[in-house]
């Protein structure tokens with residue numbers, strides 16, 4: 001097992017749509033194992049392949065019920081609304097209250113080519129939506145409202161300029177919100 005470096009905001013790999021997976025080979029199985037290890041090490045509740053620099057449609061997750069791996073995932077149905085303080089391993093230390101559908105039905109396949117069909121609620125549903133966003137090249141900052149987004153961009157620009165911490169405006173304190 002190996003631990004990957006997690007790509008962070010500003011890395012162009014996070015902004016590209018990942019490619020469908022046609023075949024599962026030994027390298028892909030190893031990638032999935034290493035992604036799970038990387039997710040636990042971070043720690044986070046989900047990790048998508050682009051976050052480790054791989055442009056393929058695959059994510060791993062564990063919201064407390066053991067690890068799962070989904071290939072070529074998509075949301076087949078969604079309903080309700082749920083507000084949750086959402087973070088991202090690629091935007092470390094920050095999180096925002098974001099409203100998204102409360103329930104989703106996730107369709108995909110596993111590493112053996114079996115169909116996956118999961119009715120997810122709350123945290124699991126949020127995790128699935130967040131990881132699929134990553135596969136589309138969409139980051140959490142694009143799910144924020146206007147005010148949150150302005151605040152986020154100010155903080156992230158400050159980081160990019162590497163200003164001394166005291167000069168960053170609105171720097172959020174490090175917190176234990178669960179990253180994805």
Ligand code: NI
Pocket residue numbers: 087088089090130134179180
């Ligand atoms: Ni994320």
